[in-house]
Amino acid sequence: MAEEMRIVLRNYGKIDPLKIEDYINAGGYKSLAKARGLSQIQVIDEVKNSGLRGRGGAGFNAGMKWSFSYNTPADQKYVVCNADEGEPGTYKDRIIMENDPHTVLEGMAICGYAVGATKGYIYCRGEYPYVVDVLNKAITQAKAQGVLGDFDIEVRMGAGAYVCGEETALLESIEGHRGEPRFKPPFPGVAGLWGKPTVVNNVETFANIPIILEKGADWFKGIGAPKYPGTKVFTLTGDVVNKTVFELPTNMTIRDVVFGMGGGVAGGKKFKAVQIGGTSGGFIPESMLDTQVDFDSMNAIGATLGSGAVFVMDETTDLIDVIERITKFFEHESCGKCTPCREGTKRMHEILKKINSGKGSGADIAITERLGQVMTRACLCGLGQAAPGPVLTTLKNFRPDYNAKLG
Amino acid sequence: MADYKEIISAYKDLPGGIIEAYHAIQKEYSYIPEDAVVAAAQAFDISKARAYGVATFYSYLKVGKRGKNVIRICESAPCHVAGADKVVAALEKELGIKMGETTEDGKFTLEFTECVGQCQATPLITINSKPYGDVTTEKIPGIIAEY
Ligand SMILES: Cc1cc2nc3c(=O)[nH]c(=O)nc-3n(C[C@H](O)[C@H](O)[C@H](O)COP(=O)(O)O)c2cc1C
Numbered sequence: 001m002a003e004e005m006r007i008v009l010r011n012y013g014k015i016d017p018l019k020i021e022d023y024i025n026a027g028g029y030k031s032l033a034k035a036r037g038l039s040q041i042q043v044i045d046e047v048k049n050s051g052l053r054g055r056g057g058a059g060f061n062a063g064m065k066w067s068f069s070y071n072t073p074a075d076q077k078y079v080v081c082n083a084d085e086g087e088p089g090t091y092k093d094r095i096i097m098e099n100d101p102h103t104v105l106e107g108m109a110i111c112g113y114a115v116g117a118t119k120g121y122i123y124c125r126g127e128y129p130y131v132v133d134v135l136n137k138a139i140t141q142a143k144a145q146g147v148l149g150d151f152d153i154e155v156r157m158g159a160g161a162y163v164c165g166e167e168t169a170l171l172e173s174i175e176g177h178r179g180e181p182r183f184k185p186p187f188p189g190v191a192g193l194w195g196k197p198t199v200v201n202n203v204e205t206f207a208n209i210p211i212i213l214e215k216g217a218d219w220f221k222g223i224g225a226p227k228y229p230g231t232k233v234f235t236l237t238g239d240v241v242n243k244t245v246f247e248l249p250t251n252m253t254i255r256d257v258v259f260g261m262g263g264g265v266a267g268g269k270k271f272k273a274v275q276i277g278g279t280s281g282g283f284i285p286e287s288m289l290d291t292q293v294d295f296d297s298m299n300a301i302g303a304t305l306g307s308g309a310v311f312v313m314d315e316t317t318d319l320i321d322v323i324e325r326i327t328k329f330f331e332h333e334s335c336g337k338c339t340p341c342r343e344g345t346k347r348m349h350e351i352l353k354k355i356n357s358g359k360g361s362g363a364d365i366a367i368t369e370r371l372g373q374v375m376t377r378a379c380l381c382g383l384g385q386a387a388p389g390p391v392l393t394t395l396k397n398f399r400p401d402y403n404a405k406l407g
Numbered sequence: 408m409a410d411y412k413e414i415i416s417a418y419k420d421l422p423g424g425i426i427e428a429y430h431a432i433q434k435e436y437s438y439i440p441e442d443a444v445v446a447a448a449q450a451f452d453i454s455k456a457r458a459y460g461v462a463t464f465y466s467y468l469k470v471g472k473r474g475k476n477v478i479r480i481c482e483s484a485p486c487h488v489a490g491a492d493k494v495v496a497a498l499e500k501e502l503g504i505k506m507g508e509t510t511e512d513g514k515f516t517l518e519f520t521e522c523v524g525q526c527q528a529t530p531l532i533t534i535n536s537k538p539y540g541d542v543t544t545e546k547i548p549g550i551i552a553e554y
């Protein structure tokens with residue numbers, strides 16, 4: 001039976017997030033002081049050895065990422081916290097920031113010390129003005145207490161563009177431009193914000209840092225799946241009994257999440273599908289529910305861990321209708337910079353609308369599959385590359401649902 | 408009401424601050440006046456085309472007049488399956504306008520939005536960014552009456 005394990009959310013409900021004293025009394029900012037007593041390399045090695053991988057979706061080793069910025073000499077470096085949280089179904093970064101803002105600030109300051117950056121930005125989505133207030137209050141308190149030392153943090157607001165969660169689009173947005181992704185390389189670690197070395201990590205990634213410094217890499221490495229250690233914060237939505245937030249070790253299974261913590265399908269109905277990782281995630285059938293939720297196990301079944309959003313659908317769900325809605329999302333959110341995504345998302349939506357209205361044919365299915373393959377390979381950024389995922393995984397795992405709709 | 412020129416000048420020395428300036432203007436006006444985009448172009452020393460390009464790229468920002476209170480209905484998949492279409496119908500009926508329109512008295516505008524990160528309470532709407540979750544047809548008159 002799945003049991004919650006709170007590392008990231010260790011202070012959730014236990015402290016007043018608007019009181020820095022509470023955070024400090026709970027041991028807060030001790031890890032930053034500890035880090036500053038170590039060499040920069042020692043801090044980076046500790047994070048690297050912990051095995052912590054990014055919680056924003058790409059799963060890159062956090063310490064490794066930091067080492068790129070550390071190794072790039074520059075007069076100015078930056079630390080950026082990705083709080084854009086645009087994946088539908090996801091609300092974990094909000095929960096973390098609303099309930100324990102200082103743990104994010106502390107994680108960023110530790111990163112700043114490790115890579116040699118004196119300035120940090122939190123890019124928080126514009127739909128969370130109340131979270132921006134919490135963060136600004138926390139920053140003011142931290143500055144007044146002097147705990148951040150020479151590390152400065154500023155909050156910048158996103159403005160309703162899903163693509164700005166992509167790290168280079170995010171940097172463009174902080175610079176005051178349209179949020180269109182950049183060509184990579186160079187990666188932000190080497191040339192990021194205003195061309196300077198920039199570490200971009202997710203809120204949850206930073207929230208893991210203070211406790212890793214406190215308890216050590218070996219402690220962290222021992223939790224969850226060996227290749228993707230630690231916990232993951234999941235947010236449940238859809239037809240599930242407990243539509244709420246949970247933090248679980250990464251060696252739990254999808255079944256543990258949906259039926260254990262989630263309490264199963266709501267209203268006594270039968271399970272149909274679960275989409276994990278946000279709206280770009282794969283659709284998972286009952287037969288795959290015993291898969292472990294860690295990054296690599298999910299990839300192995302053609303799904304993703306992504307943001308940790310868990311969208312449960314019961315037997316009454318019209319999957320093709322859901323897929324049509326999702327293809328509309330991507331058409332709307334494509335930034336238009338690259339042709340395969342701009343045109344592909346539009347055509348994909350067009351075809352799905354046709355199929356959903358009962359006018360589709362076998363030829364439409366074939367062309368959808370081919371278009372999906374092309375987009376996966378040819379799109380410039382992760383948005384277009386992942387956009388066909390829900391279509392392709394439902395074609396694979398739920399083909400009868402399509403067949404039933406063909407005219 | 409603060410003049411948009413004053414708002415812009417408060418941000419003009421902030422690196423990349425044009426989006427923050429737009430947010431501040433929108434907070435005051437509930438939208439970004441066309442002339443404010445021209446003023447922002449001057450203050451941030453970029454072309455009008457660029458300033459307009461930035462303002463219109465972001466769906467949370469709106470160039471041109473709209474209602475005092477902006478009601479946004481989430482239509483992302485989790486809210487969609489939870490019955491966002493019923494919420495749309497009920498709001499349209501209550502206010503006597505269609506999605507995308509503004510009431511004659513200029514009090515309310517109806518818009519769609521994608522997920523606003525409150526998916527524990529689908530279907531969901533926001534009014535001036537304040538979330539109202541688990542919305543039902545019955546709850547709508549009461550919510551509207553708050554404004
Ligand atoms: C379309 C798109 C949207 C993304 N949205 C987010 C997001 O909302 N939050 C996030 O942390 N990462 C998001 N990412 C991933 C970021 O590009 C980046 O990998 C991440 O912020 C790195 O942090 P991490 O290593 O700590 O995960 C997105 C990527 C793509 C392609």
Ligand code: FES
Nearest residue numbers: 481486522523526
């Ligand atoms: S899906 Fe509607 S708030 Fe997230």
